[in-house]
Amino acid sequence: MFLINCPFCGERDQSEFSSGGEAHIVRPKQPTELSDDEWAEYLFMRKNIKGIQFERWNHVHGCRKWFNVVRDTSNDKILSVYKMGEKPPVNYK
């Protein structure tokens, strides 16, 4: 079970959080301009990689804030956490 370092509250048990899937997927500004395929790309397609992955987490049983996590899915180590709107750390691309 992870220990997650909420950028607002500090280290807490994983049971306080919920995972929100892949990070940095931006909702299209003009959905009506998109083809079915382009919209489906936004709506359905998510990465599931072995290795370094950028994820959204919500401190749902705590401060209720959403934030981003860099996690190595091969060993579950969380390498970095950062707030929404902040750029992902460059050393993990």
Next chain:
Amino acid sequence: MPNYRIHKTEYIDETKRVSFKYDGKTYFGYEGDTLASALLANGIHLVGRSFKYHRPRGIVSCGAEEPNAICQIGSKKDLTEPNVRATELELYEGLEASSQNCWPNVKFDIGGINNFISPLIPAGFYYKTFMWPKSFWKKVYEPLIRLSAGLGKSPTEPDPDIYDHKYVHYDVLVIGGGVSGIIAAKMAAKNNLKTLLVDDKKILGGSTIYQNNESIKIDDKLSSKWLKNEIQEIKKLSNLTIKTRTSIAAYHGYNFLLAKENLTDHLPEEKKKNKIRQRLWKIRAKKVVIATGSIERPLVFNNNDRPGILLSNSINKYLDYYGVTCGENIILFTNNDSAYETSISLHKKGIKNIIVDLRKSASSELIKQAESLGIKIYFNHVVTNTFGYRKINSLEIMKLSEDGNTTVGNKIRLSCDCLGMSGGWTPMVHMHTQSGGKLDFRDEDQVFLPKENSEDQISVGSCNGDFDLENIIDKTVNKINKFLDIDNQDYQDTNIICSKENDKRNIWLLPNKIPLGKTKCFIDFQNDSTAKDIKLALKEGFRSIEHVKRYTTTGMATDQGKLSNMHALGIIADTAGVKMGTLGTTTFRPPFTPLTFGTLVGRNVGKFFEVVRKTSMHEWHLENNAEFENVGQWKRPWYYPKNGENMHDAVQRESKAARDSAGILDASTLGKIDIQGTDASEFLNRVYTNAWSKLAIGKCRYGLMLNEDGMVYDDGVTTRISENHYLMTTTTGGAANVLSKLEDYLQTEWPELDVYLTSVTDHYSTASICGPNSKKILNKLFPNLDLSDENFPHMSFKEDKLKNINCRIMRISFTGELSYEINIESKYGHSLWKMCIEAGKEFNLTPYGTETMHLLRAEKGFIIVGQDTDGTMTPSDLQMDWIVSKKKYDFIGKRSLYRSDTIREDRKQLVGLLTDDPKEILEEGAQIVSDVKSKPIDMLGHVTSSYFSPNLNKSIALAVVRSGKTMKGQKLIIPMENKNINVTVSDTIFLDKENKRLNA
């Protein structure tokens, strides 16, 4: 009665005699015994029958790895417990245990016949044979297998015991209280690290604590004596917590571990009462030291499973720890030095024994000692067969060929009443691998060892493959200093003398002149799989260890193959001609030993199983005989039966009263979200399908919320309280998810919006009064409020006071009647409700529950999200196109409403259904078809809501039907088990299509 307790030890208190029952017969043991040691002291080896062949089986080990001595404890319906290892169960006064898997009894049983037909039960037998004929499986094979297998009985009544959970944080956790664990714990604690030491046994000390060989000494003392001093010392350390009878069940990521502490299992019945039985420890440790030791390997030879055949080191422990000898004429069969310790110990206590060693020759301090005591040793010999049905009485040995592949020379028959076997030692790497650690293979003695890969955990002692005491202590001290980054000098000058093992020889499957097909060389005792089974699986093309394991069931019993996995791997490697290290192992899954459900659940049973949410009016509902329904965590009144009414009658009465005069509903559970901020209107525009900017202050509007995929997610009425302040209501069950979803969009997609969301569900209680007389009741409660349609029209909101307490009153309707919802601060909810009831008395104001609410709204064709929708319904599917704004540029889910799939005309769509027989009530969930003759029958949809309407005096239903929108008036069929019900597709609105009643 025979007595095999031949000498006194400090661990058995002979002043405290304990009586217990085993298989219905009374025996005696002493405080300090396990059930296994007490049975052995009484000369009992036979403890069960094997799973497949029903062969007699005896106690094999003295610990968690025990495959045979599995018993059922107690016989009470609520307290009986199966699969308990007799080798771990501490004896207590009044213990009742029975052997498992041996109906009708252990000495004679029907299943024994399988032993004679065993050539017919090869690996995969169950898969192969019982496949055909198919109908036989349920009626013949399965009941037979279950009857003869009988691996214990589950309790049939709730567990009356108390269990507990505890969360703890430590700097260092040490798993295992043997010599290396004790050293590690002492070093950590003395260096100011908060340390927890756990051990599954009653006392610390591991196998060193009963060690008494003169050739193994620390600081000139017997190693056991030295260790006792160490234990005394660590008990004084203030920042060290020691938990005995505590076993680690699972090692999860981030050094999160679960441990089970046994608190009362060793106590007599009367002392167990009202105490916590077991506690689950949830441990977070910065660093973990694994010192879990190793377990002895059996040897694989023909008939290696008879009662009286034990692991050699277990014989030693029964002797030196419990004072019990496992026989009077013992043979030890070994491939390493450790059996010599057992031999010498037996010899010193006057027990005759000889050694059969498969090594060509060997020399060490221990061997010299044995030789000088005159113990007979057969080097380069193997056991080829054993004899004796209920207990071993003799065996045959033969000389090994030069290459070890076959036997040569004459058979030598030796008599014995006990055989100890030692095939070397397997490090317990379970914890290391559970934590994610990888393994290396050491060819020299064929062991898997932890590969160090983490700063957070380390393995020390024999679980790390260090087997002699000098090695163990030196390496532990060095590693712990480095691991904890400390400089502890306590063991700098410790002087260790021990015997060094110089010679190794391992043969996984021992050679025999008898063809393998005719032998019984057991690998997994509990699941009865043999070397022959493994070879057969390979012959049939299985290659992966995971496949061989499942096909032969090796390692899949309750002991999880602690004694068998290595041999299975070894035989596969030998047969396939590959290196064992390249094969890998099967996965080591938690728990290490079985856990009780009670431990996992802890205190969360009965009324603590789940959070229960009650409204402020709950007491009134109870007093007035309500039946309750669970909606999410809420308890909602379902209906209020009067004078012994059943549910149908109560609902018919409530529904009729609500439309004829007045009804009242506790609507407090609806989700309420307070929305404030200068962008609140814009926010609502984006989350609902309809437009919100133009909603006037003091007005209410119904909204439909979609997921981004275009499917209906939630609905409810939202009220504009002031310019930048709205109150949103959600469905009862969806409240938390809606808030999360809205927060998600606000924080991640639209952080520029000035909007604040607060859940106020619990802040307000809501009484909803509907019906033609509702206005008169409101007038009594709020005499100063102008209730005229001009001042207070449908879909609007007013504030007023009830005895000086502020109320928010919405004129909104979920029943189609004239209707008001009164919201008040929750602490006044109960009073509000009572005042409403009082005011409504003269109008027959009738409290109604969720069932009547559902019926009333169905008469009006209003949907319930989650009942009439299932996450695959668009607004158009629900015939609610009217609520989707064409003008708005964007809202959540808009783009999905014209995806190629969502615009299909043949989607399932919401319709009304009327049964041809108006008295016939459809079953919710029933399938809908148009033709019952064509096969397969084409399923068109299903019934989502169905009621008998007292107001219409006929049955009504809502359903989703393929292309339903175009089917009005069409006949369809609901095929049920015994009949087909004819229905006609209708409009979804059954009552008051013109909405006249809203202003009645």
